[in-house]
Amino acid sequence: MKYFFRNDYSFGAHPKVMDAVCAANLEGNIGYGDDKYTARAKDRIREVCGCPDAMVEFVTGGTQANVLTCAFLLKPWEAAICPHSGHLNGHEVGAFEATGHKILTVEADAAGKIAPEQLVPLLKLHEDVHLTKPGLVYISNATENGAVYTKAELTALYDFCRKNGLLLFVDGARLGCALASDANDMTLPEFAHLCDAFYIGGTKNGTMFGEALVITRPELTEGFFRMKKRLLAVMEKGWIQGVQFLTLFEDDLYFKMGRQANEMAARLQKGLKAKGWQLWVESPTNQVFAVVPNSIKPQIDAVCEYEDWCPYDETHTVVRFVACFHTSEADVDGLLAALPDLH
Structure with a gap:
């Protein structure tokens, strides 16, 4: 054996998720995410995140979420700062850089984390107008090495970003495990208010596929659906994602699976x-x-x-x-x- x-x-999906998809399978739904399940799932995610004005959109996988979000949030001359071990840099074959943006790496610690003080020399260097301008910081929670950012660590990083004109985006492919960890000291709403954008990973926590992208600041979201379409991320049968994520946030299932x-x-x-x-x-x-x-x-x-x-x-x-x-x-x-x- x-x-x-x-x-x-390696396994398909939690049985409750599969049952929900099967129940809705042949009832008929509007496509492209304009269906009742997607609307309810978005409302539910806003509710559990404590972000009533947030934009919520579904994509199929983590690389797609990372590339789409970073490319959308950055101006053409801006770059993303990323831990050297970050998925955006280390495991996505230049997909983000293929959109025309540069990745500026910083050395992560053994846990895969970065801290504000590491960003200071990079920002100083890139004051030169002949270089790309850092516009966004990308981190993962949980990190690629399995670690979890504490509330104090994330607060310090977000405060630094806000003071220095940077956006903070959190790769949440394993967010369920991060928030369910004994090392975590944040609720989901507390976490959501300490970054500008993040996603709730479903592919690695009980769905067949799918990530729920949350942009917490409405002023950053204009034109997002067009960018999503342009980068091939709009799913025709979007209602399947809506059904899955609606099920994840019934009866605490998302966090039970993470635990x-x-x-x-x-x-x-x-x-x-x-x-x-x-x-x-x-x-x-x-x-x-x-x-x-x-x-x-x-x-x-x-x-x-x-x-x-x-x-x-x-x-x-x-x-x-x-x-x-x-x-x-x-x-x-x-x-x-x-x-x-x-x-």
């Missing part, structure tokens, strides 16, 4: 440590990073789907295991029993 810990989108993924990752992380495995970082969310000898990788390959994250040294590799809404205690315990001890 092989266990699936490669990512948090489930986090708890299973914590169980795996604890079990690996008990077996003598070295952790690369301690993750409070649904990603687990371990340093393994290359010599045992064939044994891991035989029992588990996982991901090689990065080289550690000449004889070791950092590997990543990811839990999701469908991961069970039996999955974790079965994997742990099948993996070798490294004491």
Whole structure:
């Protein structure tokens, strides 16, 4: 038997989401997001975010959300500041830069976070009018290394952005796990009021596909749908996204799934440590990073789907295991029993 810990989108969708889509499947709905489900889902998201005037739009995936939002919010001569490990920079094959904008990277810490003081030299350098002008800061919550921004950290970053004419955009592909984490000290409304735009990731937390983009400041939203259409992000059967996201925010389902993924990752992380495995970082969310000898990788390959994250040294590799809404205690315990001890 092989266990699936490669990512948090190896399984289709939570049964409640599938049931809701099936129930609406043949009833007939208007396309392009002009349907009753999408309208109700947008209202519900504004409600749970505490942002009654926010713009809410649905797109199909994280890269699409990142590229569309950053390209829309920036003027043609402006650039996005991004942690060197950020998804916009590291995993999207230049998709954002293909829109004509530059990425200015800063070194993230081991957790994948950046802090305001790191941005000061970059802003000073780019006062030169012959260089691109930083216009937006991109971060992820949870980060690519599984960490969570605290309220104090996000407040400091947002205050800095507002004082320096920058917008703050948060990649929320794993926002459910971030907000459900024991390391988190923010509510969703508190989080929503500490950035200019963010998205609520569904693809990695229980939907078949889809992200809910929220731009919290109405003055930033004029013309967004045209930009969405121009960048090929308008879905004809948009009502499917509306149905899915409406279901996510019934009975706290979105956060229950995030907690489930986090708890299973914590169980795996604890079990690996008990077996003598070295952790690369301690993750409070649904990603687990371990340093393994290359010599045992064939044994891991035989029992588990996982991901090689990065080289550690000449004889070791950092590997990543990811839990999701469908991961069970039996999955974790079965994997742990099948993996070798490294004491």
